[in-house]
Amino acid sequence: MDLDSLYQEIILDHYKHPHHAGLRDPYEAEVHHVNPTCGDELTLRVHLADGVVSDVSYDAMGCSISQASASVMADLLIGKDVDEAMSIHQTFLELMQGKGQVEPDEDVLGDGIAFAGVAKFPARVKCALLSWMAWKDATAQSLEKEKA
Amino acid sequence: MSIPGLLPELEVIRKDFPILERVLDGGRPLVYLDSANTSQKPQVVIDTMVDHLEHHNANVARAMHQLGAESSEAFEAARDKVAAFIKAPSRDEVIFTKNATEALNLVANTLAWRGDLQVGEGDEVVITEMEHHSNIVPWQLLTERTGATLRWFGLTDDGRLDLSDIDELITERTKVVSLAWVSNMLGTINPVREIADRAHQVGAIVVVDASQAAPQLPVDVVASGADVLVFTGHKVVGPTGIGVLWGRREVLEALPPFHGGGEMIETVRMERSTYAGIPHKFEAGTPPIVEAVGLGAAVDYLGHVGMDAIHAHEQAITAYALEGLRTVPGLTVMGPLDAASRGGAISFEITGVHPHDVAQVLDSRGIAVRAGHHCAKPAHARFGVQSSTRMSSYLYTTPAEIDALVDGLNYTRSYFKLGE
Ligand SMILES: Cc1ncc(COP(=O)(O)O)c(C=O)c1O
Numbered sequence: 001m002d003l004d005s006l007y008q009e010i011i012l013d014h015y016k017h018p019h020h021a022g023l024r025d026p027y028e029a030e031v032h033h034v035n036p037t038c039g040d041e042l043t044l045r046v047h048l049a050d051g052v053v054s055d056v057s058y059d060a061m062g063c064s065i066s067q068a069s070a071s072v073m074a075d076l077l078i079g080k081d082v083d084e085a086m087s088i089h090q091t092f093l094e095l096m097q098g099k100g101q102v103e104p105d106e107d108v109l110g111d112g113i114a115f116a117g118v119a120k121f122p123a124r125v126k127c128a129l130l131s132w133m134a135w136k137d138a139t140a141q142s143l144e145k146e147k148a
Numbered sequence: 149m150s151i152p153g154l155l156p157e158l159e160v161i162r163k164d165f166p167i168l169e170r171v172l173d174g175g176r177p178l179v180y181l182d183s184a185n186t187s188q189k190p191q192v193v194i195d196t197m198v199d200h201l202e203h204h205n206a207n208v209a210r211a212m213h214q215l216g217a218e219s220s221e222a223f224e225a226a227r228d229k230v231a232a233f234i235k236a237p238s239r240d241e242v243i244f245t246k247n248a249t250e251a252l253n254l255v256a257n258t259l260a261w262r263g264d265l266q267v268g269e270g271d272e273v274v275i276t277e278m279e280h281h282s283n284i285v286p287w288q289l290l291t292e293r294t295g296a297t298l299r300w301f302g303l304t305d306d307g308r309l310d311l312s313d314i315d316e317l318i319t320e321r322t323k324v325v326s327l328a329w330v331s332n333m334l335g336t337i338n339p340v341r342e343i344a345d346r347a348h349q350v351g352a353i354v355v356v357d358a359s360q361a362a363p364q365l366p367v368d369v370v371a372s373g374a375d376v377l378v379f380t381g382h383k384v385v386g387p388t389g390i391g392v393l394w395g396r397r398e399v400l401e402a403l404p405p406f407h408g409g410g411e412m413i414e415t416v417r418m419e420r421s422t423y424a425g426i427p428h429k430f431e432a433g434t435p436p437i438v439e440a441v442g443l444g445a446a447v448d449y450l451g452h453v454g455m456d457a458i459h460a461h462e463q464a465i466t467a468y469a470l471e472g473l474r475t476v477p478g479l480t481v482m483g484p485l486d487a488a489s490r491g492g493a494i495s496f497e498i499t500g501v502h503p504h505d506v507a508q509v510l511d512s513r514g515i516a517v518r519a520g521h522h523c524a525k526p527a528h529a530r531f532g533v534q535s536s537t538r539m540s541s542y543l544y545t546t547p548a549e550i551d552a553l554v555d556g557l558n559y560t561r562s563y564f565k566l567g568e
Binding site: 003006007012037039040041061062064067121124127 | 505508512521
């Protein structure tokens with residue numbers, strides 16, 4: 001396995017200098033997700049306003065892949081309509097579950113295309129998805145609250 | 149490269165393990181440093197299991213034909229070999245389980261039921277902060293279900309048991325003390341006998357998790373002070389799917405049955421059954437027959453090499469590894485730093501690189517280590533870390549493999565652009 005296809009420069013940059021890190025107010029929902037096999041942990045908050053993801057903030061402990069993934073995700077989703085954000089989420093999920101066979105779409109995923117190589121390392125797919133799963137969970141909870 | 153204490157016929161030993169010749173993707177030779185997770189298997193174990201399946205396969209104890217007799221004989225001979233391996237006073241005290249986890253659950257479960265050893269409200273169970281999850285969770289379940297209280301020994305900064313409060317922890321309320329002989333994360337060898345003596349003064353029973361000790365140290369169950377001792381087959385060069393529970397006869401007889409079913413009975417009527425004596429009382433259903441036979445061959449193999457020699461080899465390799473790891477900038481070893489007080493599992497952290505990433509880079513060079521919490525989350529939490537990288541050696545590990553690890557770690561640091 002080619003190490004460089006996993007550890008793209010973009011991933012290492014986001015790992016060293018994560019964007020939007022730290023927990024911020026206001027938020028409607030906060031979730032805590034863990035990867036039970038390796039112990040990676042993430043606390044994530046979502047703030048929605050007028051159907052827009054107006055903030056995603058997080059506190060993450062984990063490997064380069066999981067940390068960089070949270071940073072790239074926050075870049076991508078903050079400022080998007082919830083519907084569009086959900087569709088980006090779906091596109092990223094398909095890329096990760098594609099076993100390296102899916103051609104990533106840079107227009108949709110931006111820096112997220114750097115994770116295409118991760119899909120070839122089954123043990124690391126969960127690392128890349130930790131923050132995305134947490135975001136989906138927190139967003140669903142925020143929407144529930146809105147309705148109530 | 150030779151260092152004192154290594155097995156004199158190391159190259160011959162390595163030839164016994166066919167997998168060590170495996171070449172991985174990209175032409176990398178295997179450097180297997182994950183033996184505390186599971187050990188590799190010598191040819192004799194593989195051959196013995198194949199031979200059993202090819203020539204002697206039948207159910208045990210209930211087949212009235214030649215193959216049945218051969219299979220039963222092989223299965224019971226494995227029990228004799230295990231009894232000899234751990235110096236059990238009686239072969240009947242050796243019970244086959246699925247693994248160490250099942251053995252610990254057997255004890256923790258049966259202690260909840262009515263009987264002389266029953267644990268109930270007001271009683272206490274004492275464990276330690278360095279246990280594998282399989283020696284924590286069963287006791288949490290037991291104490292939650294019975295209203296008993298779970299207590300534990302803490303750890304010192306250098307990764308040993310903190311025995312300073314032993315007299316407050318082990319009291320007349322203590323019913324069970326359960327601890328690892330050798331830690332799978334910190335490597336620490338614990339003073340089992342000293343703790344067992346204290347526990348016996350208050351009438352508690354002592355359960356010893358020897359999952360990491362049995363592969364590396366000569367085991368004498370009586371001398372250890374244990375009332376119950378468990379280990380798992382796949383870490384002593386045996387197959388998966390087989391574990392061992394040894395218990396003093398009086399303790400095993402006082403515990404009620406665990407699983408009900410075939411083979412564990414004396415007679416069954418619709419209203420009530422009576423139970424077989426040990427060991428069969430605790431072996432309901434068709435056992436893992438070929439796995440037991442394989443385990444018998446495994447402990448025989450270790451016996452031939454000699455557990456004293458294996459222990460000396462582990463200590464030599466561990467000392468050499470500790471020395472090598474010390475040369476890697478930013479690397480911190482968790483647990484005792486002198487090889488004499490530890491086993492062959494060494495967990496460490498490297499500032500600036502997550503264990504997952506360390507293991508991934510090493511894997512790209514053919515080096516297999518473990519990264520994560522190693523099923524010892526509380527021990528990691530005690531040292532303020534979430535996970536670690538662990539190398540673990542065994543009787544087939546060479547100094548050259550340790551050199552490859554150290555080179556790989558330096559490469560990992562440069563890959564992640566960490567300075568000196
Ligand atoms: C100290 C210790 N106890 C218990 C176990 C559990 O062994 P098994 O998973 O084979 O039941 C292990 C192995 O992972 C261990 O290292």
